[in-house]
Amino acid sequence: MTYNSPLYLFAFFPLVLAAYYISPQRHRSRVLLLASYIFFYSISGKLLIYLLLSTLLIHHTGLWLDHCRSEEKKELAVTQDKKASKAVFAKKRRHILWFGIGFQLGILLLLKYSNFFVSNLNDVMNLFSLKSILPATHFVVPIGISFYTLQAVSYLVDVYYEKIKPDDNLERLALYLAFFPTLMEGPISRYSQVAESLYEGKQIQYKNLTYGLQRILWGLFKKLIIADRLNPLVESIFNTPGNYSGITIIIGAVLYTFQLYADFSGCIDMTIGAGEILGVTIPENFRQPFFAKTASEFWRRWHITLGTWLKDYVFYPISLTKFGKKLGKKSREKFGKHLGQVLSTSLPLFGVWMANGFWHGTGWHYIFFGMYYLAIILFENLTEPAVVTLTNALHINRERIPYRIFQTVKLLIIVFIGELFFAARSLSQGFQMFASIFTGFNWSVLTDGSLLKLGVSIQDFFAVFFGLVTLLIVGVIHERGISIRDRISTWRMPARFGFLYAAIIVVLILGAYGEGYLPVKLIYAGF
Template sequence: MAYHMLIYVVAFLPATILLYQLVPQKFRYIVLLCANCIFFCSFSKGLIIYLIAAILVAYFFARWIEKIGEKKSDGQKAVTKAKRKVLALGIVLNLLVLVVLKYTNFFAKSFIDLTNVFGSKWKFAPIRFLVPIGISFYTLEIISYLTDVYRGTIKAEHNFAKVALYLSFFPQTMEGPIARFSETADDLYAGRGITFNNLKFGYQRIAWGLFKKMVVADRFYYMVSYIFSNYQKLDGSIMLVGAMAYTAQLYMEFSGGMDIIIGSGQIFGINLPENFRQPFASKNASEFWRRWHITLGTFFKDYIFYPVSLAKPVKNFAKKVKNVFGRNVSKFVAPTVALFCVWICNGLWHGAQWTFIFYGMYYFVIIFIETITEAPVKKLTDKLHINRESNVYKAFQSVKLFFIVIIGEMFFRAESLKAGFIMFGKIFTDFHISYFWNHRFKLHLDAYDLIVALVGVLVVVIVGFIRERKPGLRERIDRKILPVRWIVWYACILTVIFFGAYGSGYSVVELIYAGY
């Protein structure tokens, strides 16, 4: 069972809603916890043991940190040091499970490949691990929970069931968003009754998410799979089309999934954090990542970027650089070291492949260049009397960012780093528009499906443009007269029913981010 499946939308979710509403308010969080177990077991079965173990670590280590903090007689320094040790142990235990399950084969193969360069003849035999879906997401939530208890920004929860609910809330299980305890705890445990408005807005958002996932993303899947599997015999123009198609597929699926997830939470009065905010309206890569996978970015900012940039060794290194090269260079040291750590972690978090590590380093280099060239570019545009607020300049920035993003996604999706470079190279050495035109309907996407997908993209772009210019689109639609509201939402629902990529001729497309 997954969020975009019929069984979830018309059976599991309504049954949970009904039972939730029938139970007394103080027990409603138990209903959600039971729903979490059923949902998780529907696709991971016995692997729920990993989730239970992670919840136990989060619960007991948070209580342990809190208990140490209550020992006033030991002195502040001693207490802080003891708390830090417990925090480190709790984080290491959780990361150890993640690293063993997801990265053992990657590190072992990389080591063997390296030794083979020097003449060894070792062969790699991968170990088959069963990795629970969502482990990368709930591991980060545990780290944020323990760290926030350590910092004193939240209190440790003494009710084990409530900690379990926070870390396993079923809409978030597969793809996030990565919520902080302080953001969702009150809503999760309040047990508020389901209101008509929450039910209406929740299902409206689910319908919009299904439109993006089933009408657009799932259609591009077939083209993308064909192009990235047959890149060696295809033209550079097809490589570019494949990169654009994958970017569209990824955005439509992931943001559509977030719409379904956040809509599901909204039905129960639980406000989950937003994960996308018109990312392609950004001016540069830095802004793009403040709008794309927002909760992952804020996690890395709060729990890696700031701690690393403020770490004593980094500060000392910055001082040495200042003594040699001066302040203008040294001011970039701490942010650059922290940025490097963020993007290494970002790449590795997505998966145990060199393509993901390269993806992280790609954005590290891009954002680093943007940072150090910001002042010179401003001076240059001022000198040339270029208005940076003009529509032409903004269009230039958008086009530049678009190509930065699709090239990054090309490597992200590539079968290997070598394949990514071959595809990238073909764009410059073997590019023929005529080849694309002659093969445009031979890429496992016929004329009908291509038109439906492109119209779907256009609809999402228009809606995004309206939301960027004036937020609150759903609320404005809700204030319209009844026939207008019905036309808008029934059009969305009927489009999913009649134009969704399911049934005869289509296969079930797995969620991309559920594999991370």
């Protein structure tokens, strides 16, 4: 069951809404929790135990941290040596935090990454003609573990830093980790953002219902018309890259990027829409990423919640370590303000991009993907003053359209290359594909019909083109700060209904699903 499967759309979700609607307010969170566990079980079966274990653990660890703080207060009230006592309790709390984080990340590492470590270790051993020392074991990974683990860690760290109070309500905490619309692909929400409204059990309001359903429909539009329709072509190219070169590889990388965006952001639309209906404001995960001017801005608009998570729980903690602070100070002293600043952020940025690459999966191409963006962002930061000087000297207005087009084209090239390596099945395949762009360049593939032999017909291309143009128009409108749904809500009822009927029919007719189509898995659910 996925968010775009008939079972979810026509049975599970409507039934959950109906049960939620008719239940007394105090039981509504239980309806959601039960539905979430059923949803989880339907995909990962008995692996539900891992989610339950994580829930119990963060509940207990949070309360333990709180207990430790209460003990500290009591101690400080009676002790003479307050400084020593504070240090003892600070250390104890730190240990508790690391125990909690270690346990959460330990499960993730064991299930998702152990095989990667073992196989690499064995490769190294074989390199020195030694026998493989560990057997490679494939664990079945529970759905959403990469997402809910990050939520669990953020909860513990926020409790540790007293940004939030530990929750003694196990049910609320359980719902925060397991809420079914966010289980498969996030977004990675914070406890302070969603837990209270999830637990509150608000009545379903007409406006929320209509807005939420419209958002779900928009998600289906992206997923079914763009992402799933492009899938056969993308799969053909990335499954058998040796058969293609030049323009075909470029088209593969470009269309994979659009597929990924439509798939992931479409799923997030469905998630946020489901949340809206239930009165829960789930954080946005995308903000017109292709309108960014630089790679770092792109990442502030793409998978926003992962970016902010990495900023809060990797970048800042590394920057604020003794070593990080010292590095910053020394760099600024030795290399001046700008270069020093860039150098001092390079260490925490390394942590961020290493974690970003590694989070996506167990392949060296993911690590490369992270390092690729690290290098580009550092380069951007480093050259920014020079670019400003140069454009000023050449009297180029950086806010005008020609320069914006240059920035967009530059960014798109960066993103497409990044996604080529991201989508490749291995790092070596990524390099081979990248090299083959230059070795087998041939314009004729655009006209000789060979693109139509990759599982996507001319009609499919038409549907995708229609979808992408719509996406662009909606993006421009959103970029101007206009809420399309607010506008629609001001229309008269016949116009409103007519627009929605048309939207439903478009998704229904142009969507790639049903007979002749293999169901396409949500891409990020695999990470």
